[in-house]
Amino acid sequence: MQSNLIRAGNRLAEIMPSQVGAEATITRIGTINTVYDTGGYWTADVDMSGGTLMGLQMTTDCVGARAGDRCVVETYAKVAIVTGILARPGCGCSPLFEWSSTWSGTPWTEPDESGYLEKTATVTCGGLILCEVAAAISGTGEYSMAFDFLDANGERKAYWCSTSPQKNGGTLRWVASGSVRLPYGSYTVKLTTFHWGTVSIVGNDSSGNSLRWRDASLGVEGVSRYARLRMA
Incomplete structure (x- = not known):
C-alpha cells in the first residue's frame, strides 16, 4: 500500500505546475531495484544514496532495463526520471533466453503430445517479447x-x-x-520441440550458401538449431 502511495505521489508531482525560476537539472547514478508496468508506462524503483526512489518513469532509452542495472537519474523541478542505463559487457544486446544445438540425426519419438523439452530457464521480462527459432531439416x-x-x-x-x-x-x-506480450515479472520459460513424419536434423554444411548458422554466441563452427528470446 505504501509503495503504491509513493508512486501515486510521484505521478501527481509530474502534472503539478512548478515555479518558474532558474531550476537546475541534477544528474545522479543509481541502481535499478525493480521494474514495473504502471498504467501502461515502465516505472522503476531505484536505489540511490542509501535510500530508494520509487515509481520513477523511464525514457525509451531504458526499455529492457533489469534489476541490478546501473542507471542515470535526472531531476528537474523536483521530478526525477530514469534517462539511461550504463553500458556493461552484453548490456542491451544479450538475449533473454538462448539455446542452440550442434546435434544432428533423427529425433527420438516424443514421449507424448507435450513434446521434447530442450531447455528451461527463469527469465525476468515484460512488454513485447520477440521469439525466434531455426532448424536445418530434411526428410x-x-x-x-x-x-x-x-x-x-x-x-x-x-x-x-x-x-x-x-x-x-x-x-x-x-x-x-x-512475438508475445507479457506483464513485467519473472517467468519460467520452456523450449519444446516436436516432429512428425521422417524428419531429420541436418548438421553439415551444404554446397553454395546453405551453411550452418554462425555468430558471436553460436560459434564459428555453427549450429544446426537455435532459439532466442529478446525484449522488443
Whole structure:
C-alpha cells in the first residue's frame, strides 16, 4: 500500500505546475531495484544514496532495463526520471533466453503430445517479447519449436510456437519469428520441440550458401538449431 502511495505521489508531482525560476537539472547514478508496468508506462524503483526512489518513469532509452542495472537519474523541478542505463559487457544486446544445438540425426519419438523439452530457464521480462527459432531439416515431415511462459504458480501466461512447412526431400533451413506480450515479472520459460513424419536434423554444411548458422554466441563452427528470446 505504501509503495503504491509513493508512486501515486510521484505521478501527481509530474502534472503539478512548478515555479518558474532558474531550476537546475541534477544528474545522479543509481541502481535499478525493480521494474514495473504502471498504467501502461515502465516505472522503476531505484536505489540511490542509501535510500530508494520509487515509481520513477523511464525514457525509451531504458526499455529492457533489469534489476541490478546501473542507471542515470535526472531531476528537474523536483521530478526525477530514469534517462539511461550504463553500458556493461552484453548490456542491451544479450538475449533473454538462448539455446542452440550442434546435434544432428533423427529425433527420438516424443514421449507424448507435450513434446521434447530442450531447455528451461527463469527469465525476468515484460512488454513485447520477440521469439525466434531455426532448424536445418530434411526428410518428408514437419518440425516444430515452442516457447511456454509460466508464472510463479505454474500458470501459463503466454505460448508461442511455429511449425516448418511440410516438405518432401531436400534440406530446408527453416527460420521463424513472432512475438508475445507479457506483464513485467519473472517467468519460467520452456523450449519444446516436436516432429512428425521422417524428419531429420541436418548438421553439415551444404554446397553454395546453405551453411550452418554462425555468430558471436553460436560459434564459428555453427549450429544446426537455435532459439532466442529478446525484449522488443
